[in-house]
Amino acid sequence: MRHPHLRSSAAQRVRRSAAVSCVVVCSLGLAACARAPVAPDALPTSGSAAPPPSPVRPVVPTIAPTIAPTIAPISAPGRPTTTVPVSLYPASPVASTSVLSSDGPWTRVDTAPGVTTPGLFYALLPQVWVYLPIAEDLPSGVLWTLRDDTVPIIEGYLRAEATRHRAGAHVVLRPQVLGDDRTDTSALVADCVSSARGAPTRTGWGASLELRGGEWSVVSSGPREDACWFA
Amino acid sequence: MLVRLTRTARSMIRATLPLALLLALLLALLLAGLPVALVTAARPSEVPPVQVPGARVVDLRDTNGGITRYLSIPSGSLFRRHGGVGAACTYVATTSGTTSDGQRVERGQTVQSQRWIFVEGLPESFGEPMPTDPNAQRGPLSEAVRWFTVFCDSMLHAVGLVAVSSRDPMLDPRRRVDDLRQGLRLVRPVVYRNPVVDRWGGLITRYTTWLAVTPSAWRAQRSNAVGWRGWTMYLFAEPVALDFQVDFTPAKSRPSTAFHGRVACIARGATFARDARSVPAMPTLPLQSSPGVNGNCRWTPPGPGSVRIQARITYRITFWANAYTESLADYVWTGTPSTFRVGELSAVNTRR
Numbered sequence: 001m002r003h004p005h006l007r008s009s010a011a012q013r014v015r016r017s018a019a020v021s022c023v024v025v026c027s028l029g030l031a032a033c034a035r036a037p038v039a040p041d042a043l044p045t046s047g048s049a050a051p052p053p054s055p056v057r058p059v060v061p062t063i064a065p066t067i068a069p070t071i072a073p074i075s076a077p078g079r080p081t082t083t084v085p086v087s088l089y090p091a092s093p094v095a096s097t098s099v100l101s102s103d104g105p106w107t108r109v110d111t112a113p114g115v116t117t118p119g120l121f122y123a124l125l126p127q128v129w130v131y132l133p134i135a136e137d138l139p140s141g142v143l144w145t146l147r148d149d150t151v152p153i154i155e156g157y158l159r160a161e162a163t164r165h166r167a168g169a170h171v172v173l174r175p176q177v178l179g180d181d182r183t184d185t186s187a188l189v190a191d192c193v194s195s196a197r198g199a200p201t202r203t204g205w206g207a208s209l210e211l212r213g214g215e216w217s218v219v220s221s222g223p224r225e226d227a228c229w230f231a
Numbered sequence: 232m233l234v235r236l237t238r239t240a241r242s243m244i245r246a247t248l249p250l251a252l253l254l255a256l257l258l259a260l261l262l263a264g265l266p267v268a269l270v271t272a273a274r275p276s277e278v279p280p281v282q283v284p285g286a287r288v289v290d291l292r293d294t295n296g297g298i299t300r301y302l303s304i305p306s307g308s309l310f311r312r313h314g315g316v317g318a319a320c321t322y323v324a325t326t327s328g329t330t331s332d333g334q335r336v337e338r339g340q341t342v343q344s345q346r347w348i349f350v351e352g353l354p355e356s357f358g359e360p361m362p363t364d365p366n367a368q369r370g371p372l373s374e375a376v377r378w379f380t381v382f383c384d385s386m387l388h389a390v391g392l393v394a395v396s397s398r399d400p401m402l403d404p405r406r407r408v409d410d411l412r413q414g415l416r417l418v419r420p421v422v423y424r425n426p427v428v429d430r431w432g433g434l435i436t437r438y439t440t441w442l443a444v445t446p447s448a449w450r451a452q453r454s455n456a457v458g459w460r461g462w463t464m465y466l467f468a469e470p471v472a473l474d475f476q477v478d479f480t481p482a483k484s485r486p487s488t489a490f491h492g493r494v495a496c497i498a499r500g501a502t503f504a505r506d507a508r509s510v511p512a513m514p515t516l517p518l519q520s521s522p523g524v525n526g527n528c529r530w531t532p533p534g535p536g537s538v539r540i541q542a543r544i545t546y547r548i549t550f551w552a553n554a555y556t557e558s559l560a561d562y563v564w565t566g567t568p569s570t571f572r573v574g575e576l577s578a579v580n581t582r583r
Contacts, residue, residue, distance in 0.1 A: 096297070136298065141386045143290050143298040143350060179291060179299035179460070190300075226302060229285050229331060229346060230385070 095135040098146045104155055105162040106130060112172045113196035117142050124158055126167040129196070131174050141230060144176040153177050156209050156216030157189045164221075170197035185211040190227035204228040278337065282319070283330045283344035283384055287311065289401060292351040294458035305400040310349050313381065313393055319343040320383035320390055331385045344384035349393065351379050351461065368554035372397055372404070375555040377461065397555065404462040404552040408559065411454050411466045411550070420448035420542040420566035422475070423509040433572035434532050436487075439516045442475045442496055442528045443509035444542045444566065449473070452546075462553055468546035468562060473497040473510070476541040476565075477530050479573070487534025488522065496528040499545070532573040541568040 099120060100106055106122035112129035115121070117140045119133040132146045132154065146154065157175055165171065175191040182188070191205040206224030209216045289301045289310050304311045314320055321343045324336045331346055369375070375397040383390045395402060423443035427435055434440050454466040474497075479490035497503055497511060506512040511528060522533030532538060543566075548559040 138350070138386050143386075144300060145297050147293075147295055147297045149295070176300065179301040180303045182299075190302075226286060230288060230300075230348060 096145045096147055098134070098148045098151050100132075100151060100155055100158075104159060106158060113170075114172060114194060114200070116140075120146065122158075124162050124173065125165055125169070127170045127196075128165045128167065129172045130158060131172055150177040153187045153189065153209055153216045157191070157207055157218060160207065160218035160221065161191075170195060172196050181208075187216065190224055192228040202228040278340050280321070280341040280343045281330055281334050281336050283332050283334065283342065283346055285332070285344065285346035287345075287347040288349070289379075290348065290350040291402075292353065292461045294461060294463050296353075298351070301401070307399075308401040309393065309395050309399050310347075310401055313349075314347065319345050320347050320381070322383050322388045322390055342384055342388075346384045348382040348384075348386065349379040350382060350386070351377060368556070370555060372550065372552055372555040372557040375553070377402060397552070402460060402462075404459065404464055405550070405557075407457055407459050407462075407464055408466075408550060411457055411464060412562075414457070415454045415466050415468065415562075417452055417468055417546070417564045418448040418450075420444040420473075420544050420564070422540050422542050422566065422569040423513070424569075425513075428571060431574070431576065433574050434538060436532050436534050436573060436575045437519050437522065438576075439520045439525055439529050439531045440538075440540075441509070441513045441516060442477070442494055442530055442540065442542075443511055443513060444473065444544070446505060446507065446510050448542075448544060448564075448566070449505070449510040464553075465551040466559070467549040467551055468564075469549070470544050471547045471561070472499045472545035474543050474545075475528075475530075476543060476568075478539040479532060479536060480538070481534050481536040482573075485535040485575075487536065490523065490530075490533065490538075492524070494524050494528070494530050498527070534573070535575055536573050537570055538573055539568045539570045542566040 095118070099108075100122060106124050109121045109123045109129070112121045112131050115129075115131045117133060117137045118135055119131055119142075122130040122132070124130050133142045134145050136143055136145060154175055154177065158173075161173060161175075172194045173191055174194070175189050178188040178190050180188055187209045189207045189209060191207070193203045193205055195201045195203075204224045204227030205221065206227055207218045207221035210219050211217075286302065287304055287310060289304060290298045291301060293299050321341060324338055324340050324342060327338045328336055330336055330342055330344065336342055376394040377397070379393050379395060380389055381391040381393055382388055397403060398405075421444060423441065423445055425434065425441055427433075427438065449470050451467060451469045453468070457464045475494045477490060477492060477494050481487040481489055503511040504514075516529075520529070520531040522531050525531055544564050546562045546564060548562050550557045550559050
């Protein structure tokens with residue numbers, strides 16, 4: 001008499017076990033399905049301040065309705081996709097038409113080692129290159145671009161740099177004019193100098209310039225670590 | 232046989248239940264899009280976050296459309312306080328790679344970086360100011376905000392959007408108001424020359440002088456534009472009131488009462504007529520009046536001498552920044568004083 005019962009009980013437990021498994025799978029599956037697809041590094045409305053580490057991406061909050069930017073992924077070759085509100089940025093950045101004057105110690109060239117973003121390239125000395133962006137490239141971190149009002153400052157800086165470097169140094173200069181302490185007669189330049197030979201290294205350099213006699217001249221310069229922080 | 236089967240079933244249950252649960256969990260994680268490696272190899276409880284030292288930077292959009300980087304951020308600025316003063320921004324790496332300072336980061340690993348990057352988007356179009364009504368555009372400057380995308384460690388990790396008030400010390404355009412004031416070049420008001428001056432050579436005792444200015448200065452004027460940290464700024468000056476400083480010195484040979492005083496002419500908000508010769512337009516005046524102030528824009532010389540008249544226009548000042556506006560304190564602008572001789576009309580050759 002017990003045998004059928006036992007058999008029945010065993011069968012019920014097997015069925016129950018399968019049912020429990022199914023419920024777990026379904027519930028977790030539903031939970032997974034309930035998660036909205038989240039773009040990598042999607043935008044919360046405010047930055048987070050070092051919360052406890054979590055492998056789960058932050059929930060995407062609603063973006064302020066007054067701006068409602070379009071969220072769309074943009075990517076750079078060889079870089080992971082990032083998501084930024086593209087409507088806040090030029091869809092097709094207009095390239096600056098500024099160029100350095102022809103009377104400096106630089107020569108226009110086609111490219112510089114290790115630089116893949118568009119811009120102007122100059123040889124300051126043999127094997128000493130200068131890269132000057134002319135169009136924004138957000139994913140590549142290129143935001144500063146050469147403009148007419150910064151050309152004389154950059155030229156003043158490069159004239160000084162031409163005496164500091166030696167030919168064949170195999171370095172690429174990426175100077176940019178900072179907004180800090182900028183007046184009609186003073187300016188700061190931050191330069192991330194990268195090595196174009198051997199192991200890639202970057203050295204931050206900075207210079208203070210003043211407008212004297214109608215020409216920008218370096219009045220002081222030295223290492224500047226933060227010049228490479230965001231280059 | 233049945234007993235054996237039952238035992239087998241029990242052992243199967245014991246064996247399959249944990250396995251089923253594990254499979255269910257893995258399946259659920261796969262459905263959730265989380266890579267197994269994240270769970271098995273990069274559990275954050277075991278892998279410490281990557282710490283990146285550094286500082287915050289602000290990339291402001293210039294008035295020429297370009298971006299300029301600022302490394303110095305005032306202590307009261309939202310750019311310094313956002314996310315907590317001194318706090319790191321954080322993100323979880325979605326792919327293996329390196330941080331901005333070259334540290335290796337594995338997928339799923341948390342990065343805590345001091346390098347907050349605030350990048351301003353394109354400014355909204357605001358066009359040119361409307362000289363006739365500078366206030367009729369985007370509203371009060373106090374409500375103006377500028378939008379920034381917040382990146383953590385590099386441009387690859389956008390972690391938020393932030394609206395920054397125009398009052399933020401990093402952005403506040405009011406810091407440039409003094410420069411705008413100093414650059415404000417208003418048309419100097421010129422005292423209207425009464426017709427009697429050209430006819431008789433001067434003003435006439437006991438004959439009302441019409442105090443007015445030539446029309447050139449009585450109009451809305453605009454300063455030169457000043458660009459600063461993404462703001463295009465102007466001051467608008469709109470004339471709202473007019474009065475005159477009158478200083479009468481009697482002739483020593485024909486003493487009368489001196490006069491030094493202010494004569495009101497156009498009160499704020501008052502309506503008045505104007506014509507091509509003067510503001511306000513000169514009405515028909517009585518042939519004789521009692522000396523002194525005889526009403527708005529009217530002063531009558533008490534006797535021979537000389538009078539120095541200086542016009543004072545009060546302008547309502549509107550500060551315009553990217554089409555947002557704010558009222559500033561009134562500005563009084565004076566003209567170069569005009570001096571007139573005052574004489575008497577004498578009846579001559581009346582007997583024939």
